[in-house]
Amino acid sequence: MATSAFAPAKVNLTLHVTGQRADGYHLLDSLVAFADIGDQLAFxxxxxxSISVGGEHAAGVPTDSRNLVWKAAEGTGWTGHVTLNKALPHGGGIGGGSSDAAAMLRQAAAQGIDIPPHLPAALGADIPVCMVAEAARMRGIGEMVDRIALPSLPALLVNPGVEVPTGSVFNAMSSRDNPGLPDQVPSFAGVEDCAAWLSxxxxxxxxxAISQSPQIxxxxxxxxxxxxxxxVRMSxxxxxxxAxxxxxxxxHFAAYEIGAAQPDWWCCATSLS
Known part of the structure; x- marks a missing residue:
C-alpha cells in the first residue's frame, strides 16, 4: 500500500559559522524554522x-543514487518506488533535498526499520533538523538539535532561479571562527519581538554567497x-x-509586488514555525 509524506521547506533564520574541524566539516549554530509549503512524496x-520526479521544479533532480532520497533509502535498506513532487527549488538553501531525505527516513522508521543513529548527519548537515521538522536550534555539524518555541512567522520566500554551490560559498568565507547564538534563545511574544531579536x-x-552570485x-x-x-535575510x-x-x-502583498516586478523569480508567501 502506498503512503505519502510532506517534506517542508527549511529556513535558516540565523546561520552562525563557529569553526571548522580538522576533517573539514564546519561547525554551525543556527535557528531553523519550517514552512507550510514543501515537496510531496509517495512511497x-x-x-x-526506484525514484520518479515530477512537479514545478523537477528539472535537474536526479533519479538515481545521486538523489539524497535514494541514499537515505539505501542507508536503511528500504526498497520500493518513491514518487517525488518537487514544489521547492533545489539547490536553493531551503533544504529541499534534505527534507525529502528526512521524509524517507521517517517513512522507513514508520515501517519498523531501525535507522542507524549516525545516518542522518552522515547524509547531510540539514537532515537531523529536517527529521524534527519543527522550529529548532542546530549545532555542531548538524547532529545536535534542540526544539525551540517560536511564534508563527508570516514570511515571503524568494528565489531568483540561480544555484550557488555550497562548497564555493564556504570557500569564499573570510572567517570561520565567529560567535555563536546567545546561550539562551528567549521566548517571543510575537513576530515583531522575534524579528527584532533576529535582527x-x-x-x-x-x-x-553574494560574492558568488550578486543576484542574491x-x-x-x-x-x-x-x-x-x-x-530580510538569506537562508x-x-x-x-x-522576509x-x-x-x-x-x-501576500509583498509576494504580489515582487512577483509582478520579477515574474521569473520564485515567490511564495508562507508561515514559518
Whole structure:
C-alpha cells in the first residue's frame, strides 16, 4: 500500500559559522524554522529501489543514487518506488533535498526499520533538523538539535532561479571562527519581538554567497523595499532569501509586488514555525 509524506521547506533564520574541524566539516549554530509549503512524496514498497520526479521544479533532480532520497533509502535498506513532487527549488538553501531525505527516513522508521543513529548527519548537515521538522536550534555539524518555541512567522520566500554551490560559498568565507547564538534563545511574544531579536543575529554565509552570485543581493534589496517588512535575510547557503512581516496579508502583498516586478523569480508567501 502506498503512503505519502510532506517534506517542508527549511529556513535558516540565523546561520552562525563557529569553526571548522580538522576533517573539514564546519561547525554551525543556527535557528531553523519550517514552512507550510514543501515537496510531496509517495512511497510504494517493492523489491527494487526506484525514484520518479515530477512537479514545478523537477528539472535537474536526479533519479538515481545521486538523489539524497535514494541514499537515505539505501542507508536503511528500504526498497520500493518513491514518487517525488518537487514544489521547492533545489539547490536553493531551503533544504529541499534534505527534507525529502528526512521524509524517507521517517517513512522507513514508520515501517519498523531501525535507522542507524549516525545516518542522518552522515547524509547531510540539514537532515537531523529536517527529521524534527519543527522550529529548532542546530549545532555542531548538524547532529545536535534542540526544539525551540517560536511564534508563527508570516514570511515571503524568494528565489531568483540561480544555484550557488555550497562548497564555493564556504570557500569564499573570510572567517570561520565567529560567535555563536546567545546561550539562551528567549521566548517571543510575537513576530515583531522575534524579528527584532533576529535582527541582531546573522547568516555568516550571506556575503560569501553574494560574492558568488550578486543576484542574491538584488533579491535582498527588493525584499527590503517591500511594505511593512520586519527582517530580510538569506537562508542557508543561498540562493533563497526570506522576509518576515507582521501578518500573512502583508506577506501576500509583498509576494504580489515582487512577483509582478520579477515574474521569473520564485515567490511564495508562507508561515514559518
Amino acid at each position: 510504494e514498497p517493492g523489491a527494487d529501489l 541582531d543575529q546573522r547568516n555568516d554565509l550571506e556575503q560569501p 543581493g538584488r533579491v535582498l534589496e527588493e525584499l527590503a523595499d517591500t511594505r511593512d517588512v520586519l527582517l 542557508g547557503s543561498g540562493s533563497t532569501c526570506f 518576515l512581516y507582521p501578518s500573512m496579508k502583508a506577506a
